[in-house]
Amino acid sequence: MADEQSGWTGGQRAFGEFAPGLVHYTDDVLFDEVWERDDLSKRDRGLVTVAALTALGKTDQLRFHLDFARQNGVTDQELKEAILHLAFYTGWPNGMAAMTVLKDITTNENN
Structure with missing residues (x-):
């Protein structure tokens, strides 16, 4: 485990005081630990x-995690290939939905 916490605040930004337990587990456990x-x-x-x-x-969360994977060094081509591979194991509709999310992320970035 890292010596320092990441300082992740995504849960806090999303839910603030509305769901403090979810904020804690998202920010302190999932992303910091x-x-x-x-x-x-x-x-x-x-x-x-x-x-x-x-x-x-889970395309709502996939949208964030595709971008997060890109920030952590996964290339768009690797993501396309992973999603193509996954389509055969997870079901074609799930693969199509995931590729649509990735296309939306990369297309909106280039406009």
């Missing part, structure tokens, strides 16, 4: 998370 563990790189954690969210069809 789990994501900072040394046994997997953030890049690898990003790919694993994209795979899980694609498999589950």
Whole structure:
């Protein structure tokens, strides 16, 4: 685990005082403890998370995690290839939905 906390505040920004328990587990446990563990790189954690969210069809969270994976070194081409591969294992509709989210992210970035 990292010596310093990441200072992640996504849960706080999303929910503030509305859901303090969810804020705590999101910011302090998930992003400050789990994501900072040394046994997997953030890049690898990003790919694993994209795979899980694609498999589950969770496109709201996938939108964030595709971008987060990119910030952690996963290329757009690698994400396209991962999603294509996942489509065969997670179901074609989940693959199509995930690719649509990635296309939207990359297209909006270029406009």
